[in-house]
Amino acid sequence: MRNLKITLAYDGYEFHGWQVxxxxxxxxxxxxEALARVTGxxxxxxxxxxxxxxxxxxAQVASCAIRSPIPVSNLLIALNDILPxxxxxxxxxxxxxxxxxRASAKAKTYRYRIYRGAICPPFRARYVYHHPFPLDEAAMxxxxxxxxGEHDFTSFAAVDPERGREDAPASCxxxxxxxxxxxxxxxxxxxxxxxxxxxxMVRNLVGTFLLLGKGTxxxxxxxxxxxxxxxxxxxxxxxxxxxYLVSVEY
Amino acid sequence: MRNLKITLAYDGYEFHGWQVxxxxxxxxxxxxEALARVTGxxxxxxxxxxxxxxxxxxAQVASCAIRSPIPVSNLLIALNDILPxxxxxxxxxxxxxxxxxRASAKAKTYRYRIYRGAICPPFRARYVYHHPFPLDEAAMxxxxxxxxGEHDFTSFAAVDPERGREDAPASCxxxxxxxxxxxxxxxxxxxxxxxxxxxxMVRNLVGTFLLLGKGTxxxxxxxxxxxxxxxxxxxxxxxxxxxYLVSVEY
Numbered sequence: 001m002r003n004l005k006i007t008l009a010y011d012g013y014e015f016h017g018w019q020v021x022x023x024x025x026x027x028x029x030x031x032x033e034a035l036a037r038v039t040g041x042x043x044x045x046x047x048x049x050x051x052x053x054x055x056x057x058x059a060q061v062a063s064c065a066i067r068s069p070i071p072v073s074n075l076l077i078a079l080n081d082i083l084p085x086x087x088x089x090x091x092x093x094x095x096x097x098x099x100x101x102r103a104s105a106k107a108k109t110y111r112y113r114i115y116r117g118a119i120c121p122p123f124r125a126r127y128v129y130h131h132p133f134p135l136d137e138a139a140m141x142x143x144x145x146x147x148x149g150e151h152d153f154t155s156f157a158a159v160d161p162e163r164g165r166e167d168a169p170a171s172c173x174x175x176x177x178x179x180x181x182x183x184x185x186x187x188x189x190x191x192x193x194x195x196x197x198x199x200x201m202v203r204n205l206v207g208t209f210l211l212l213g214k215g216t217x218x219x220x221x222x223x224x225x226x227x228x229x230x231x232x233x234x235x236x237x238x239x240x241x242x243x244y245l246v247s248v249e250y
Numbered sequence: 251m252r253n254l255k256i257t258l259a260y261d262g263y264e265f266h267g268w269q270v271x272x273x274x275x276x277x278x279x280x281x282x283e284a285l286a287r288v289t290g291x292x293x294x295x296x297x298x299x300x301x302x303x304x305x306x307x308x309a310q311v312a313s314c315a316i317r318s319p320i321p322v323s324n325l326l327i328a329l330n331d332i333l334p335x336x337x338x339x340x341x342x343x344x345x346x347x348x349x350x351x352r353a354s355a356k357a358k359t360y361r362y363r364i365y366r367g368a369i370c371p372p373f374r375a376r377y378v379y380h381h382p383f384p385l386d387e388a389a390m391x392x393x394x395x396x397x398x399g400e401h402d403f404t405s406f407a408a409v410d411p412e413r414g415r416e417d418a419p420a421s422c423x424x425x426x427x428x429x430x431x432x433x434x435x436x437x438x439x440x441x442x443x444x445x446x447x448x449x450x451m452v453r454n455l456v457g458t459f460l461l462l463g464k465g466t467x468x469x470x471x472x473x474x475x476x477x478x479x480x481x482x483x484x485x486x487x488x489x490x491x492x493x494y495l496v497s498v499e500y
Contacts, residue, residue: 009371009372009373010372011373011375056373080369085370085372085375085376086375088370088371088372089369090369119338119339119340121259121338122260122335122337122338123259123306123377125261125335125336126335127373130335
């Protein structure tokens with residue numbers, strides 16, 4: 001058996017998320033189908049994590065065991081030929097047998113884009129959250145820095161016992177290496193890099209930062225919300241179309 | 251009666267072109283419906299020209315007569331509230347009674363985007379024509395300059411008697427003020443500005459420039475094609491998703 005490391009980008013608007021679901025278009029589903037057609041096998045690519053419906057990826061990583069001897073450069077071309085234009089494989093590489101896209105991940109980076117202009121260009125509507133209303137962006141930036149470091153992020157994890165947490169272990173303690181908002185012309189962009197993320201964690205953080213930006217929450221509330229370890233203490237889940245999985249580090 | 255000048259952008263991928271067609275989503279159709287809901291009248295917005303299915307607009311212009319006294323600033327907000335995110339009104343202005351978006355137009359600018367990289371990012375797939383194969387881009391640039399000036403563009407007009415020409419008059423003589431290809435990172439971008447355009451004219455020019463870039467046609471062929479005044483002399487129609495109506499001048 002060979003073990004492949006597949007790096008791919010996708011437009012999440014077109015899919016019901018990453019994970020295979022019967023009868024629904026999912027990224028894992030179309031990738032599995034393309035791999036099956038090219039190899040004649042029945043491989044199941046494992047992602048670094050599940051992205052939800054509408055969430056995009058600039059460089060998601062999947063691992064997959066196959067027997068076929070097709071060289072990686074040919075696999076890249078053949079799979080991209082079959083896949084819809086909304087999913088593009090960027091790289092296909094040989095990986096060590098023990099490599100697993102989720103279990104081997106050391107860090108991930110996510111980004112969240114908010115369009116601040118009054119009128120959102122139609123070409124960006126699927127790719128940003130349009131929020132043209134007043135926000136104290138400096139307060140949001142100060143709050144973002146507060147979640148850096150090791151914290152229990154229970155308050156920001158989806159209450160979702162059926163599905164469990166994205167990163168499996170029962171503990172909700174994660175380390176955030178960096179967390180910052182910045183202005184990029186008409187967009188307010190949040191970038192967070194950490195050693196692991198709970199389900200909905202980035203969107204729940206963004207939803208909470210937005211309450212801080214609106215003045216509904218104050219700076220001091222963020223420490224309290226973390227300490228409460230209760231999902232209902234934090235803000236709402238921000239819409240999916242602004243979120244991007246930017247990269248996975250191994 | 252008031253006469254409105256409406257400037258709008260749209261993602262052409264979502265529509266069967268500009269012109270109202272029964273049972274199909276068109277830009278004119280959704281704009282008419284939104285105007286009807288806001289004004290309680292039955293106005294028909296007239297575009298500066300019909301864009302085909304898949305063709306985008308950065309600033310299409312439409313004129314429309316209404317009776318309603320609603321101020322233009324309120325119309326802008328109310329109409330954008332109703333319209334899908336794939337159509338955005340950029341400006342609504344009062345116009346002189348004799349203003350007509352098509353008949354009053356003095357010049358138009360179109361752009362065509364070709365993505366040259368090996369793998370087209372999924373977020374750009376709807377907005378460019380992906381052509382990663384070799385092209386003599388310098389030859390295309392030289393050829394582009396050759397269509398500047400006044401020419402009979404019959405060879406580049408769709409043979410389409412049912413629909414007629416976009417700009418109505420029988421003559422296919424048009425003046426091109428500027429015509430140029432330029433590199434913008436991974437994209438090869440064509441921009442043409444002229445006093446009027448025949449149906450499919452920009453896409454037929456691009457399809458012909460591509461044959462020059464591939465070496466199927468030589469520089470000298472372009473004068474011959476213009477002189478032949480025969481659609482079959484020119485290259486194929488380039489795909490719609492690379493084309494943008496950039497602006498209309500009055």
